[in-house]
Amino acid sequence: MPGAAPGAPAFPPVPRIDCEGALMLTAEQNGLLTQTDAGTPMGELMRRYWIPITIADRIVAGGAPLPIKILGEALVVFRSPSGEAGLMAESCPHRNASLALARNEDCGLRCLYHAWLVAPDGRVLETPPEPPEVNLSDKFKHPAYPCREAGGIVWAYLGREEAMPEFPEWIFEPYDDDKIYATNAFQDCNWLQGLEGDLDAQHGPYLHYTDDEAHTQDGLQNRANEYIHDQRPKVAAARRPWGLQTVFRYLHKDGKAATYWIHPFVMPFFTFFESNLLDTEGALMHAWVPATDESHWVWSVLFSESAMTDDYLEFVDRTRGYGMTDPANNWRVTAFTGEGVGYEQDRALMASGRSFSGIEGILQQDLAIQYSMGPVSDRTREHLTSGDIAIVQVRKYLLDTLAAVGDGEPAPGTKPGSQEGIVFEALTAEPDASMRELAAR
Ligand code: FES
Ligand SMILES: [Fe+2]
Structure with missing residues (x-):
């Protein structure tokens, strides 16, 4: 499941566990620490931080988007023709074709199947097979995440906008x-x-x-x-x-x-x-x-x-x-x-x-x-x-x-x-x- 579902609670309920003095973990505690998909407590906690995604030179300006899994989300990381790093859910918002196959264009990734154009911020800018009056850009957003680069690393923030910390x-x-x-x-x-x-x-x-x-x-x-x-x-x-x-x-x-x-x-x-x-x-x-x-x-x-x-x-x-x-x-x-x-x-x-x-x-x-x-x-x-x-x-x-x-x-x-x-x-x-x-x- 990519990103937090709209209307989902800001943080999922965390089972109360008394671990005072306890050395051994229960299965529930082990699950809390090890499960990081969206909607899990640890997954949401990690989504409060900037996360290293990939080595910066693995993505080339205008080149192939790189499929990558982070915190259980299937994503593509890519570099626009003008050199900006971007990160979005891998499956096309239309009918789930992989955007790792997409054309990497000036305004975003264009799906190979029916040519929908998805901007780096997740707005669907074009749906060419539809009549010109169809405009999906304000109807929904494809999961897409802000990126930064530092130290030869592409970083991204996968959490809620209101909880975004300063870049480290x-x-x-x-x-x-x-x-x-x-x-x-x-x-x-x-x-x-x-x-x-x-x-x-x-x-x-x-x-x-x-x-x-x-x-x-x-x-x-x-x-x-x-x-x-x-x-x-x-x-x-x-x-x-x-x-x-x-x-x-x-x-x-x-x-x-x-x-x-x-x-x-x-x-x-x-x-x-x-x-x-x-x-x-x-x-x-x-x-x-x-x-x-x-x-x-x-x-x-x-x-x-x-x-x-x-x-x-x-x-x-x-x-x-x-x-x-x-x-x-x-x-x-x-x-x-x-x-x-x-x-x-x-x-x-x-x-x-x-x-x-x-x-x-x-x-x-x-x-x-x-x-x-x-x-x-x-x-x-x-x-x-x-x-x-x-x-x-x-x-x-x-x-x-x-x-x-x-x-x-x-x-x-x-x-x-x-x-x-x-x-x-x-x-x-x-x-x-x-x-x-x-x-x-
Ligand atoms: S599946 Fe991507 S445009 Fe149709
Ligand atoms: Fe070691």
Whole structure:
């Protein structure tokens, strides 16, 4: 169902769930967190924010509209002959032919079937087979959404006009366009599995373990002290006006210092890290944008203080970005476009002790795990522990936020200036620094 139906309530009723102290989710809570079609509480909450839709250069002025699913809506994203990005429902308002086939004309998309012309704002401007006096432009609007471009990304707002927040300029303001590198990939599992992978402090020293020699080859030796060797990381989280601040502590090998990752979750699906890949200072933004309830777009956007060289970009694609994707397979990660089973797991490498997983590459390791949980992980069957605190806290935060927005509160982080004070860094300090204070900064 594209967009909010006319006359639909501003926010759907949210079932009252007491999650005080609860670690395990009920099936109802899992559904609330994972279902994002129009008309669902989480779907309507996400529609209160600007959403990254596609990489800007995937659409060409006057070229083919690109079919894409976002929050369960089948859409086309396109660039007009004059260069403006547009986003509208894929199926033609006349008789549902796909507008991915449409002619891309000066005034909008013209359906191939009977030549109806739909403007980027959703008005039907022409219906050529009808008598000239027929005018549908003020009778109804085809679902169409405002777009913006920033950081090499096309963004759109899919919600109600009256709730539209300011565009999140704060993400991009500190960086010139040539110091931002945006990549994304399509993943065949629910968005929350991706986000929770980012908030899972414990998996680094296990899933991502490779020996020091492999780190050196991979240019990742600076990470060895950060998380590979501490098998019992500590975690803290604190609520903030824009989301949840999380802190992960990884004790160094010698036990004399620790690295604290201060790592915010920003509504509705972003996380930020400090990034110093190959000694280039910068930041990394992740986003998990639902496509359907059983798939999502994962974004990795790198912001750099200095110019990005080809070597640097190649390294990023291999280790932190999603540059290795297959456009012919809807931008799924290349390594998974073959049989897709087993994730090229090398049992001999695993047995050698040089790799815990036997899977090559941090990105592939994370994807394999997230896929292996199934399209929508059944969280009623989990057994969580204290190390899962950031995951528990983000679930509670999202459930509380759904209830608050259902009661008429504004969506967190949508008021102007409410992103002030978002801190993300990797801090080296003594091992007993106060996690609570770091999370509250
Ligand atoms: S189906 Fe598109 S114009 Fe008829
Ligand atoms: Fe990971």
